[in-house]
Amino acid sequence: MKNTPVDYQTARRIIDGYGLPDFGKATIREVVAISTQLEQETNTEFIHMEMGVPGLKAAQVGVDAEVKALQNGIASIYPNINGTPEVKAEASRFIKAFINIDIAPECCVPVTGSMQGTFASFLTSGQCTEGKDTILFIDPGFPVQKQQIVVMGYKYESFDVYEYRGEKLRAILEEHLSKGNIAAMIYSNPNNPAWFCLTDDELKIIGEMANKYDTIVIEDLAYFAMDFRKELGKPFEAPYQASVAHYTDNYILQISGSKAFSYAGQRIGVTAISNKLYHRAYSGLTKRYGGGTFGTVYIHRVLYALSSGTSHSAQIALAAMFKAASDGQFDFITEVKEYGRRAEKLKKIFTDYGFTIVYDHDLDEPIADGFYFTIAYPGMTGGQLMEELIYYGVSAISLSTTGSNQEGLRACTSFIKPHQYDLLEERLKLFKENHTL
Numbered sequence: 001m002k003n004t005p006v007d008y009q010t011a012r013r014i015i016d017g018y019g020l021p022d023f024g025k026a027t028i029r030e031v032v033a034i035s036t037q038l039e040q041e042t043n044t045e046f047i048h049m050e051m052g053v054p055g056l057k058a059a060q061v062g063v064d065a066e067v068k069a070l071q072n073g074i075a076s077i078y079p080n081i082n083g084t085p086e087v088k089a090e091a092s093r094f095i096k097a098f099i100n101i102d103i104a105p106e107c108c109v110p111v112t113g114s115m116q117g118t119f120a121s122f123l124t125s126g127q128c129t130e131g132k133d134t135i136l137f138i139d140p141g142f143p144v145q146k147q148q149i150v151v152m153g154y155k156y157e158s159f160d161v162y163e164y165r166g167e168k169l170r171a172i173l174e175e176h177l178s179k180g181n182i183a184a185m186i187y188s189n190p191n192n193p194a195w196f197c198l199t200d201d202e203l204k205i206i207g208e209m210a211n212k213y214d215t216i217v218i219e220d221l222a223y224f225a226m227d228f229r230k231e232l233g234k235p236f237e238a239p240y241q242a243s244v245a246h247y248t249d250n251y252i253l254q255i256s257g258s259k260a261f262s263y264a265g266q267r268i269g270v271t272a273i274s275n276k277l278y279h280r281a282y283s284g285l286t287k288r289y290g291g292g293t294f295g296t297v298y299i300h301r302v303l304y305a306l307s308s309g310t311s312h313s314a315q316i317a318l319a320a321m322f323k324a325a326s327d328g329q330f331d332f333i334t335e336v337k338e339y340g341r342r343a344e345k346l347k348k349i350f351t352d353y354g355f356t357i358v359y360d361h362d363l364d365e366p367i368a369d370g371f372y373f374t375i376a377y378p379g380m381t382g383g384q385l386m387e388e389l390i391y392y393g394v395s396a397i398s399l400s401t402t403g404s405n406q407e408g409l410r411a412c413t414s415f416i417k418p419h420q421y422d423l424l425e426e427r428l429k430l431f432k433e434n435h436t437l
């Protein structure tokens, strides 16, 4: 038996105790539970890289606005489901400032995080047109969004974009969309889990295909402006966050407060529906609801049924953060660049000890350093590597749970503490000694 930082027998007992048929398919929550239990029982510190939780302090400008609103008594009244006029106006301005796109305040709708935003978007998109009942995932992706599809009893299709970067994307989209059943397609940019960024040319292809097949694009900007290779943080100045919105009117943007502003706990984000889509009537919606447009059904039927709006105080916080960012007074990008610095150091340690980065390029450009990165070890499947690293006190999730066809793991930089770089190096050194290449 090899010498490992976490006792092998204890680790096996605890993993087996979860009764998982395939440890490589464990969900993020299961990996957290297993690694936390092991940490407690063996008294060994774990380097947690499984959960994508913001590891920074919530933006103060939001906290101050929210506290003040609560003290002024906002909690007692129901929020207007359309959103407060302030958050709608500031969302529209923020989108102009950082994406250079015009979306009217009316079409910017607060949601209880992008999680609710995507749920409501999938649901509404799938009800628009008879026969268009399937969501296409441009994978790898955020696993819980597929769970949302399962919860609502919808269908989905997916492909791993690893093999289809650049012009190749057109052919694979054509293959899926030409069947006529795709209501909407979704991807995140920067990508969770792999942190690649689709290029403008690729977004143009997606936009053109959305126009050709009248399909809605759901662009998940959970990691807004976090392509740290570019200076995206100057309001109303190029370069801007890349977006499909430049190439089609058939789009919905999901802008989350969780990562950009480290505001995950308050569950706040904005769904921004293109002006044209917001005002478009669909036969399927008219039949089901007796009238309405995409935007009004989204708000007054779907969001009303889900949560009757979004808490007032969180909307006020988000409006304040958007405003401060657009005014150039709150440099949110510089704050979150910390994730990029961590990724650079962590990637170096992993690659020094024989690991490779799986999704390593955006066509001919190396990917950015950011919130996540992907790793593989020669000769090991993602599942094997995930389990093996547990014995070294390192936890991450397998790419197989994200719709990726590649063997490897997603590692998240958000929980890394300053002293853990040395610890990781020590453990990976031992890992390499025990796993000769």
Ligand SMILES: Cc1ncc(COP(=O)(O)O)c(C=O)c1O
Residues within 6 Å of the ligand: 052, 112, 113, 114, 115, 116, 142, 188, 192, 220, 222, 256, 257, 258, 264, 268, 269
């Ligand atoms: C790609 C992606 N979309 C959406 C979310 C959820 O965002 P929110 O906290 O706004 O619901 C996450 C969070 O990890 C994510 O990675």
